[in-house]
Amino acid sequence: MPKNKSDLLQGTLDLLILKTLELQPMHGWGISQRIQQISEDVLQVNQGSLYPALHRLEEQGWISADWKTSENNRQARYYALTGRGRRQLAAEKENWIRLSAAVARIVGA
Amino acid sequence: MGRKILAIFRFLARRAKEERELDRELQYHVDRQTEINRGRGMDPDEARRQAVLSVGGIEPLKEECRDARAGRPVEALLQDVRYGARVLFKNPGFSAAAIVTLALGIGANTAIFSVVYGVLLRPLPYRDGGRLVVLHQQLLQAHIDDMPFSVKELNDYCDRNHTLSGMVEHHTMSFLLIGNDTAERVETAVVSPNFFDVLGVKPLLGRTFVAADDRKDAPAVLILSHKYWQSHQSGDPNIVGKIFKMNNRPHTVLGVLPPIPQYPSEADVYMPTSQCPTRSSAQFIGSRGARMMTVFGRVKNGVSLAKAQADFSVAASQVGNAYPNDYPPKYGYTLKVAPLETELTQRGRAAFLVLLAGAGFVLLIACANVANLLLARVLKLEREFAVRAALGASRGRLIRQLLTESVMLSLAGGSLGLLLAPAALAVLVKFAERFTTRAAEVHIDLPVLLFTMLVSLATGVLFGLAPAASTCQWVSDAFKQAGGRITSSRSRHRLRGILVIAQVAVSFVLLIGAGLMIRSFGKLQQVNPGFRPDHLVTLRYSPGFPPYSMATLPALMDNVLRKIDALGGVESAAIASSFPLNPAGLVSGPQPNEFEIEGHPVPKDEPKPQTALRIVSPAYFDTIRQPLVKGRAFTDHDDEKAVPVAIINQAMARHRWSGADPIGQRIRVGRNEQWFLIVGIVADVKDYGLDRAAADQVYESTKQAGFSNRLVVRTSLDPIAEAPLLRAAFHQIDPHIAVDQVETMERLEYDSMTSPRVMTLLMAIFAGLALLISSSGIAAVMALSVTQRAHELGIRMALGAARGAIIGMVVRQGLVHAFVGTVIGIGGAALLARTLSTMLYDTRPTDLLTFLAVSLLFLTVAAVACFVPARQVTGIDPLDALRQE
Numbered sequence: 001m002p003k004n005k006s007d008l009l010q011g012t013l014d015l016l017i018l019k020t021l022e023l024q025p026m027h028g029w030g031i032s033q034r035i036q037q038i039s040e041d042v043l044q045v046n047q048g049s050l051y052p053a054l055h056r057l058e059e060q061g062w063i064s065a066d067w068k069t070s071e072n073n074r075q076a077r078y079y080a081l082t083g084r085g086r087r088q089l090a091a092e093k094e095n096w097i098r099l100s101a102a103v104a105r106i107v108g109a
Numbered sequence: 110m111g112r113k114i115l116a117i118f119r120f121l122a123r124r125a126k127e128e129r130e131l132d133r134e135l136q137y138h139v140d141r142q143t144e145i146n147r148g149r150g151m152d153p154d155e156a157r158r159q160a161v162l163s164v165g166g167i168e169p170l171k172e173e174c175r176d177a178r179a180g181r182p183v184e185a186l187l188q189d190v191r192y193g194a195r196v197l198f199k200n201p202g203f204s205a206a207a208i209v210t211l212a213l214g215i216g217a218n219t220a221i222f223s224v225v226y227g228v229l230l231r232p233l234p235y236r237d238g239g240r241l242v243v244l245h246q247q248l249l250q251a252h253i254d255d256m257p258f259s260v261k262e263l264n265d266y267c268d269r270n271h272t273l274s275g276m277v278e279h280h281t282m283s284f285l286l287i288g289n290d291t292a293e294r295v296e297t298a299v300v301s302p303n304f305f306d307v308l309g310v311k312p313l314l315g316r317t318f319v320a321a322d323d324r325k326d327a328p329a330v331l332i333l334s335h336k337y338w339q340s341h342q343s344g345d346p347n348i349v350g351k352i353f354k355m356n357n358r359p360h361t362v363l364g365v366l367p368p369i370p371q372y373p374s375e376a377d378v379y380m381p382t383s384q385c386p387t388r389s390s391a392q393f394i395g396s397r398g399a400r401m402m403t404v405f406g407r408v409k410n411g412v413s414l415a416k417a418q419a420d421f422s423v424a425a426s427q428v429g430n431a432y433p434n435d436y437p438p439k440y441g442y443t444l445k446v447a448p449l450e451t452e453l454t455q456r457g458r459a460a461f462l463v464l465l466a467g468a469g470f471v472l473l474i475a476c477a478n479v480a481n482l483l484l485a486r487v488l489k490l491e492r493e494f495a496v497r498a499a500l501g502a503s504r505g506r507l508i509r510q511l512l513t514e515s516v517m518l519s520l521a522g523g524s525l526g527l528l529l530a531p532a533a534l535a536v537l538v539k540f541a542e543r544f545t546t547r548a549a550e551v552h553i554d555l556p557v558l559l560f561t562m563l564v565s566l567a568t569g570v571l572f573g574l575a576p577a578a579s580t581c582q583w584v585s586d587a588f589k590q591a592g593g594r595i596t597s598s599r600s601r602h603r604l605r606g607i608l609v610i611a612q613v614a615v616s617f618v619l620l621i622g623a624g625l626m627i628r629s630f631g632k633l634q635q636v637n638p639g640f641r642p643d644h645l646v647t648l649r650y651s652p653g654f655p656p657y658s659m660a661t662l663p664a665l666m667d668n669v670l671r672k673i674d675a676l677g678g679v680e681s682a683a684i685a686s687s688f689p690l691n692p693a694g695l696v697s698g699p700q701p702n703e704f705e706i707e708g709h710p711v712p713k714d715e716p717k718p719q720t721a722l723r724i725v726s727p728a729y730f731d732t733i734r735q736p737l738v739k740g741r742a743f744t745d746h747d748d749e750k751a752v753p754v755a756i757i758n759q760a761m762a763r764h765r766w767s768g769a770d771p772i773g774q775r776i777r778v779g780r781n782e783q784w785f786l787i788v789g790i791v792a793d794v795k796d797y798g799l800d801r802a803a804a805d806q807v808y809e810s811t812k813q814a815g816f817s818n819r820l821v822v823r824t825s826l827d828p829i830a831e832a833p834l835l836r837a838a839f840h841q842i843d844p845h846i847a848v849d850q851v852e853t854m855e856r857l858e859y860d861s862m863t864s865p866r867v868m869t870l871l872m873a874i875f876a877g878l879a880l881l882i883s884s885s886g887i888a889a890v891m892a893l894s895v896t897q898r899a900h901e902l903g904i905r906m907a908l909g910a911a912r913g914a915i916i917g918m919v920v921r922q923g924l925v926h927a928f929v930g931t932v933i934g935i936g937g938a939a940l941l942a943r944t945l946s947t948m949l950y951d952t953r954p955t956d957l958l959t960f961l962a963v964s965l966l967f968l969t970v971a972a973v974a975c976f977v978p979a980r981q982v983t984g985i986d987p988l989d990a991l992r993q994e
Binding site: 027028029047048049051052053055056059067070072074075076077 | 130133134135137138140141142163164165169170173174176177178
């Protein structure tokens with residue numbers, strides 16, 4: 001069962017991780033770099049909270065981990081989205097859009 | 110849920126691998142960040158340091174990642190258990206004391222609970238046994254609450270029954286099982302053919318009765334009880350079809366019953382009603398007053414017990430109105446519907462519950478003691494815990510660790526207790542057998558094991574909570590006090606004091622209970638039974654009918670007495686219908702017989718007075734040494750041709766003649782139309798138990814009133830040695846006379862006091878344990894407080910206080926606890942002792958002597974427990990105390 005409600009900060013980080021993994025499997029370092037790049041450095045992911053989040057998401061069964069050779073030719077732990085993770089991503093995405101639209105309406109009013 | 114449990118197991122199984130992977134994963138991250146930092150021109154060391162800082166330190170991050178995993182709490186528990194085991198092994202004295210204390214408490218509770226569960230709580234081993242009921246006819250105004258049924262009455266109620274789905278009858282007979290050269294008396298239950306169907310009992314072997322077995326011309330059949338099959342047929346698996354010779358007819362064994370509790374008494378075999386000569390006689394069937402049956406029923410589904418009771422109350426008033434001669438209105442005739450479950454067990458209920466409460470108290474005291482020991486130990490750990498708290502261990506984690514430790518202790522205690530329980534159980538089952546046939550169902554089985562486990566866990570949490578709660582407080586204190594000595598807080602002192610006071614109070618209640626029981630038992634042992642029990646042997650002899658008949662029995666009785674009198678070692682012998690302390694009489698009490706005094710007719714519709722009746726041969730009073738108070742005893746001349754005579758006891762003379770002289774008056778007892786002339790008065794005898802007042806008793810002679818089948822013999826030899834000679838004598842008279850229940854009177858007297866003896870013994874054991882545990886608790890707390898106050902006491906001494914004065918001060922403080930506990934205990938005991946009152950003989954529940962003696966004993970023990978540790982004071986060197994300043 002996908003969780004619809006989570007507190008904003010933790011939920012946001014989860015959403016960002018899931019969204020980042022939607023395209024392709026990635027290791028922790030890559031995820032942090034990607035989020036920073038795409039948000040044009042607006043979002044600085046706290047490295048300290050990224051890894052516990054990855055482990056928690058894996059424990060939930062939304063992502064799975066596997067050891068693969070990375071771009072610099074070393075073994076790295078790659079995370080990939082699972083089927084359940086995809087459903088969770090869809091639910092959280094919708095939730096986020098509704099939330100941000102509502103916040104935008106209030107702030108813009 | 111399942112996924113989560115799987116995840117936990119996966120985590121535990123792969124813990125080492127996960128750790129390595131976590132290491133590598135974070136290492137990879139740090140390496141990449143280091144590369145980038147170096148690219149920005151940092152030197153290698155600084156680049157790595159900054160990389161580590163960016164994640165907030167490797168170790169804390171790892172800890173956070175581990176916390177995200179499902180198996181984390183289990184892993185923490187394993188750590189706590191490992192740590193706890195190390196601590197417990199490091200303090201073997203403390204651990205052993207705690208475990209043994211708990212084992213005694215939990216073992217006692219397990220043993221007693223298994224009896225309470227087996228007897229009172231376990232569902233009856235009949236199908237839907239909660240719906241089974243027993244019907245009692247009652248004559249409330251005549252104080253008869255369990256009058257058996259006659260056939261006519263049974264039929265009346267069957268016709269008027271709307272609430273029971275089946276009504277079946279049961280009565281017991283004894284028949285002779287004839288072998289080649291032997292005869293054995295077999296207790297036989299005679300029952301309706303659908304008896305076992307209504308009770309919902311399936312046979313272990315063969316089949317139960319069907320309607321065809323009850324036809325007049327049907328072949329005679331038997332069903333064996335499980336116990337009889339085991340004890341007398343050695344559990345023969347091919348027993349079905351075997352032929353027994355009983356009542357001069359061959360009986361075929363149809364089946365064997367499973368082990369079930371039997372009510373109202375245990376039977377060896379069962380037979381259908383048509384085979385009982387008495388039950389099937391036209392005279393018995395035709396008489397409304399010929400009563401001997403118990404009636405069972407099963408309440409229909411959807412009908413409440415109250416509804417069934419209401420329905421049968423109406424039926425009873427209809428029956429009563431229809432036959433006013435048989436049920437005079439002033440007798441208060443009615444019918445009671447009683448659940449079989451309570452009927453089977455009500456006699457023992459109070460005793461079992463008192464014992465369970467006693468065992469529970471012992472466990473509570475043990476808990477308080479272990480809590481105090483733990484508190485003392487926690488005190489030594491304060492610094493360690495404070496350091497751990499400062500290093501970031503959460504308060505919850507520390508408390509959890511203390512609880513883990515106490516639960517480990519209690520589980521160890523519980524396991525040891527479980528090993529001790531079976532030994533105690535053997536005694537308890539023997540005890541329970543005196544109250545209920547359900548005693549055979551007592552085992553240490555799954556529900557009992559669950560109970561023990563729950564009790565162990567609960568005690569562990571209970572006595573772990575006190576130290577844990579106090580930990581809570583000083584962990585926060587530890588932060589406030591930067592270093593230095595952590596002084597123990599006032600509240601923890603108070604907690605220990607309260608624990609000691611509670612222990613003392615509960616122990617005191619137990620001691621009072623035991624004290625009252627001991628006093629009551631002591632009085633019981635001094636009761637004068639009214640006869641001389643030494644050198645007496647009793648037995649039951651059962652001739653068969655035929656070959657014997659009413660006409661030949663007087664000659665048989667003469668023959669028996671002549672042969673026995675001639676035996677070596679026999680001083681005198683008598684035949685009687687019963688004798689004092691007969692086990693059957695102890696259970697049933699005196700059997701009521703209506704009687705009438707000539708010249709004092711009772712109005713026809715009023716309840717007649719009642720008395721017990723015993724038929725004895727002339728030598729009876731002399732044989733048991735029951736003194737004749739007035740008049741004369743029976744003689745051989747009081748035979749069938751002479752005037753019928755009777756002897757009464759003093760109780761009857763007192764109650765019915767109140768001062769006037771009964772000798773020379775005539776009475777008639779029971780259904781006898783003949784008047785009997787009173788010729789003598791004998792002293793009262795405690796016939797129905799040493800704890801019961803003598804009942805009104807009429808004696809008639811065997812030569813005039815008929816056959817009796819008990820023999821009482823006074824020997825000059827050891828009565829046990831006489832027993833085989835008596836058996837041999839009967840075998841010589843006729844090998845087909847069954848002889849059983851051969852017992853010495855001293856044995857019967859001892860057995861008659863088994864329940865009070867076991868109750869007293871158990872209560873004394875509980876109280877002894879309580880005293881031991883709580884006094885060691887007092888001593889431990891005293892010792893601890895002396896150790897803690899060594900510094901203060903040393904300074905007092907340095908300032909000139911005498912050692913004696915200091916010892917006095919310390920002891921006084923300890924005694925205050927004991928005294929407050931005793932005062933609370935007196936209040937509690939005064940309240941609780943009332944529940945004991947039914948079990949006490951000639952002892953008031955507020956017996957002053959008991960209360961004084963117990964208080965004195967308790968305070969003495971408490972004073973010793975205070976004084977011994979207080980003597981440590983003499984080891985304190987005032988100079989040490991000063992140097993520390």
